[in-house]
Amino acid sequence: GSPVNLERSMAANDRNSGHFVQGHVDEAGKILEFKQEGESLWVKIALSDAILPFVVPKGYIAVDGTSLTVCEVNHREKWFNLMLIAHTQQCIVMPKKKVGERVNLEADCLGKYAAAAVGGVAERVSGLEQKLVRTQITAGVGLSL
Structure with a gap:
């Protein structure tokens, strides 16, 4: 298998200012493209019709265990993209992957x-x-x- 990101679970009585990630894998997506723009990295990922309805711009999706904000969704071509700032790139495994590799997706x-x-x-x-x-x-x- 390939590396994924893991975080400790949040206590039920903690304040939540982020996204809900359960740690389930809905499907494996495929990295279609990495595009560097200044210090930011754009990532385009293919997904299936099964979870496409649950992926919306400015919504979130967990990719290999990391909750990230969706930038754009293309329903016809079945892909979404997201942008990683420099700090995030240093903290997660996705930028180390290559185009064509699979990533775990949780809608x-x-x-x-x-x-x-x-x-x-x-x-x-x-x-x-x-x-x-x-x-x-x-x-x-x-x-x-």
């Missing part, structure tokens, strides 16, 4: 929770709508659209 858990909740409501509403139509048809009530 925003709050986005996943929201999607699950909204998806559940949408399924229930759809079921109620179908039941209402069946009831109206069975009762012989005409529906005007």
Whole structure:
């Protein structure tokens, strides 16, 4: 395996001014490009349709255990990019990797929770709508659209 970043867990009663990272791997992404811009390093990473909906500009994603802010997302080409400042480059493993290497990705858990909740409501509403139509048809009530 390749190195990843690890941090101690935060105590439940600590103040949180950052992102929620659970330490789960949703999938392995692929580094598409490194681009140096002054002291900053831009990184472009490919990902799949499975977690693409949970990656948003100015949101976060954990890459090899490091929570980072997403800069841009390209849904058509299935990639996102982020920018690493000089200090961050010195503290994490990603800049040591090469184009084409895999990185572990963990999408925003709050986005996943929201999607699950909204998806559940949408399924229930759809079921109620179908039941209402069946009831109206069975009762012989005409529906005007």
